[in-house]
Amino acid sequence: MPELPEVETTKRGIEPYLKGKRITNIVVRNASLRQPVTANIAECCKGQLILSVSRRGKYLLIATARGNLLIHLGMSGSLRIVPANSPPQKHDHVDLVVGKQAVRLRDPRRFGLFLWSEERLAEHPLLKNLGPEPLDAVFSAEHLWNVSRKRRVAIKNFIMNSHIVVGVGNIYANEALFMSGIRPTRQAGKISRDDFERLVINIRKVLKDAIRQGGTTLKDFRNEEGKPGYFAQELRVYGRAGEACSCCGERIKSKVIGQRSSFYCSKCQK
DNA sequence: ACAGTAACCTGTTTGC
DNA sequence: TGCAAACAGGTTACTG
Numbered sequence: 395m396p397e398l399p400e401v402e403t404t405k406r407g408i409e410p411y412l413k414g415k416r417i418t419n420i421v422v423r424n425a426s427l428r429q430p431v432t433a434n435i436a437e438c439c440k441g442q443l444i445l446s447v448s449r450r451g452k453y454l455l456i457a458t459a460r461g462n463l464l465i466h467l468g469m470s471g472s473l474r475i476v477p478a479n480s481p482p483q484k485h486d487h488v489d490l491v492v493g494k495q496a497v498r499l500r501d502p503r504r505f506g507l508f509l510w511s512e513e514r515l516a517e518h519p520l521l522k523n524l525g526p527e528p529l530d531a532v533f534s535a536e537h538l539w540n541v542s543r544k545r546r547v548a549i550k551n552f553i554m555n556s557h558i559v560v561g562v563g564n565i566y567a568n569e570a571l572f573m574s575g576i577r578p579t580r581q582a583g584k585i586s587r588d589d590f591e592r593l594v595i596n597i598r599k600v601l602k603d604a605i606r607q608g609g610t611t612l613k614d615f616r617n618e619e620g621k622p623g624y625f626a627q628e629l630r631v632y633g634r635a636g637e638a639c640s641c642c643g644e645r646i647k648s649k650v651i652g653q654r655s656s657f658y659c660s661k662c663q664k
Numbered sequence: 665a666c667a668g669t670a671a672c673c674t675g676t677t678t679g680c
Numbered sequence: 681t682g683c684a685a686a687c688a689g690g691t692t693a694c695t696g
Binding site: 426427428468469470485501502503504505544545546547551613614652653 | 666667668669670672673674675676
């Protein structure tokens with residue numbers, strides 16, 4: 395599910411309910427996510443004042459003076475604001491209780507994470523090797539050029555690699571490559587500087603546009619109010635195999651690249 | 665160091 | 681209609 399725009403939408407949605415409040419409790423109903431929910435997590439952070447809510451890549455970070463909550467939504471996770479006493483549904487695994495309300499993690503596939511960490515975030519194993527934020531200035535054509543030399547992996551896999559740049563998942567990788575006229579199978583090391591310039595611009599554009607629309611809801615993404623995002627209607631190639639290209643009319647092709655379904659126009663993308 | 669694959673899970677869609 | 685297979689937005693551990 396959630397790529398950067400969906401995580402950013404979630405971050406903006408939950409922030410007003412959390413910032414400046416004290417953590418009342420954390421209720422864990424099912425600790426078996428991709429990693430087990432940190433043992434005794436409630437005792438670790440009960441009573442702590444929430445200083446900030448932020449995002450790094452697809453990770454949500456909730457900071458207190460003693461440590462940080464680190465949440466990842468995996469493939470099927472979502473966070474909602476609910477009354478703390480409302481009955482949980484089948485896949486509602488964890489509640490972060492703040493007063494009479496709770497931020498509730500629902501994650502049917504349990505690929506998500508809900509962790510407590512007292513080490514410096516810059517040192518955290520899940521965060522320390524991440525590449526730049528695509529919406530930061532340090533993410534540039536020069537960066538992509540520098541780290542792609544002699545790399546033979548397909549450009550689509552390359553930009554989905556969080557060590558290269560964070561937050562670009564399958565949907566937006568397909569879209570950004572279409573917008574840039576780059577065939578997703580091309581070797582990263584053979585992309586020209588001009589192509590990288592366009593790719594950087596379009597990765598930023600597609601992510602910003604999707605954030606503006608509240609993210610992309612294919613099936614189960616919901617914001618903190620349980621409402622879907624509206625960017626799906628603006629997707630140009632993702633999920634459109636066999637349809638006419640919006641630019642030239644050619645039929646959109648699909649192909650599995652690196653185990654992920656990929657979509658492109660063979661006329662517009664070389 | 666790099667590239668490719670399997671694995672972690674469950675729900676929904678597709679095809680016979 | 682029923683059942684099994686295929687597929688899904690992410691990440692990482694392992695292999696060669």
